[in-house]
Amino acid sequence: MRHDWIADILAVIDSGSFARAAELRNITQSAFTRRIDAIEAQLGGPLFDRRRRPVALLPAARTLERSLRTAMQVQSGLLQEAAEVASGSGSITLACQHAISATVSPGIVRALSGAGLEPVRIRSGNRDECLVMLLSGAADLVISYAVRDTGPETGGFEERCIGHDRLMPVAHPGLSRRPDGRLSVVAYPADVFFGGLVAELWLDLPEGVLLHRRAETALTLAAYRYAVEGLAVAWLPEALVAEDIRVGRLHRVADAGPDLALEIRMIRLAGGGRERARRGWDVILDAGGPVSERLP
Numbered sequence: 001m002r003h004d005w006i007a008d009i010l011a012v013i014d015s016g017s018f019a020r021a022a023e024l025r026n027i028t029q030s031a032f033t034r035r036i037d038a039i040e041a042q043l044g045g046p047l048f049d050r051r052r053r054p055v056a057l058l059p060a061a062r063t064l065e066r067s068l069r070t071a072m073q074v075q076s077g078l079l080q081e082a083a084e085v086a087s088g089s090g091s092i093t094l095a096c097q098h099a100i101s102a103t104v105s106p107g108i109v110r111a112l113s114g115a116g117l118e119p120v121r122i123r124s125g126n127r128d129e130c131l132v133m134l135l136s137g138a139a140d141l142v143i144s145y146a147v148r149d150t151g152p153e154t155g156g157f158e159e160r161c162i163g164h165d166r167l168m169p170v171a172h173p174g175l176s177r178r179p180d181g182r183l184s185v186v187a188y189p190a191d192v193f194f195g196g197l198v199a200e201l202w203l204d205l206p207e208g209v210l211l212h213r214r215a216e217t218a219l220t221l222a223a224y225r226y227a228v229e230g231l232a233v234a235w236l237p238e239a240l241v242a243e244d245i246r247v248g249r250l251h252r253v254a255d256a257g258p259d260l261a262l263e264i265r266m267i268r269l270a271g272g273g274r275e276r277a278r279r280g281w282d283v284i285l286d287a288g289g290p291v292s293e294r295l296p
Helices: 003-015 018-024 029-043 064-087 098-103 105-114 127-136 193-202 220-228 238-247 275-287
Strands: 092-097 120-125 141-147 157-171 183-187 211-216 234-237 260-269
Touching: 003 018, 003 029, 003 064, 018 029, 092 098, 092 105, 092 127, 092 275, 098 105, 098 120, 098 141, 098 220, 098 234, 098 238, 105 120, 105 275, 120 127, 127 141, 127 260, 141 157, 141 193, 141 275, 157 193, 157 238, 157 275, 183 220, 183 234, 193 234, 211 220, 220 234, 220 238, 234 238, 260 275
Parallel strands: 092 120, 092 141, 183 211
Antiparallel strands: 141 260, 157 234, 157 260
C-alpha cells in the first residue's frame, strides 16, 4: 500500500475526524475527503464508519490498524534511509558479530557520533552474515573477530586491527563435573566462526579432560547466559565476561585448556566503498582513545 495512503488512514484513526485529519495532513477537508474516497474505491470498499463520532474504522477493517502502523514505521524508515543515501548525509551502518555488538560497539558508536556520523546503525549477525551485508551494500563496515596473526579476508576486502581479545572457557563457580567426570559444555555449530575455533581448542585439551555437550547455540550471548546460569562451561570473549569474572559470577575453568588470542578487525570493501564508509573508517582509526579504551 502506498505510503501516503497509510498516512491518510492513520490520520483519521488518530484524530477521529476528517477535518482534523486534513489539518494533520496539511490539506483542505474537501480535498482530503476526496483522497479517502479514492483510497476506498481502489481498495474496493469503505474503511470508515462515517456515521460515528468520532469517525472510526468499520469492524471488518479494525484488524488492519496494527498492520498499518507497522507498515508506516517500516516505510518511513526506508524512506529516511533512501533520502540519506541520495543526499550523502552522515548515517552509517556497521555489521558486527553478536558479542561485539554487546561489548565493543558502544565506544565505536560514541566516536562516530562525535564525528557527525549519525545515526549509527548496528546490525548483528555471525561473521559470514556480516560479510554478506557488506558485499550487498546493507552495511558500510564490518567489525569482526579474527584469530590473531592470521591473514586478511580475500575477495576484495581491506582490514585493520582495532583491538584485541581472547576466547576463554568460563563457568559459574558452582558448576561441578558430571558423575562420570566429564565437563558439561556449550558447543557452537561447526558452520559458525566460534564453532570452528572451539572445535580446534577441544583437540588440544589437557590429558584426561572429557567433555559432555549439554547444549549447542550459534549465539554467543546465549552461550553466555548458559554459563551464568550454571548450565555448562562456555568459551566466550574476555570482553564479554570480564566484569562477571571480577565480581565472581563466572570464573575461568583452568582445566579446560588454553585461551585463544583474537583480534578485533574492521573490514571494508577494497577501494574504500561509499563516502560514509571511508569517513567512518578514518574516524575509527583516528579516534584511538574513545574507541581503544573500551576495547579489551
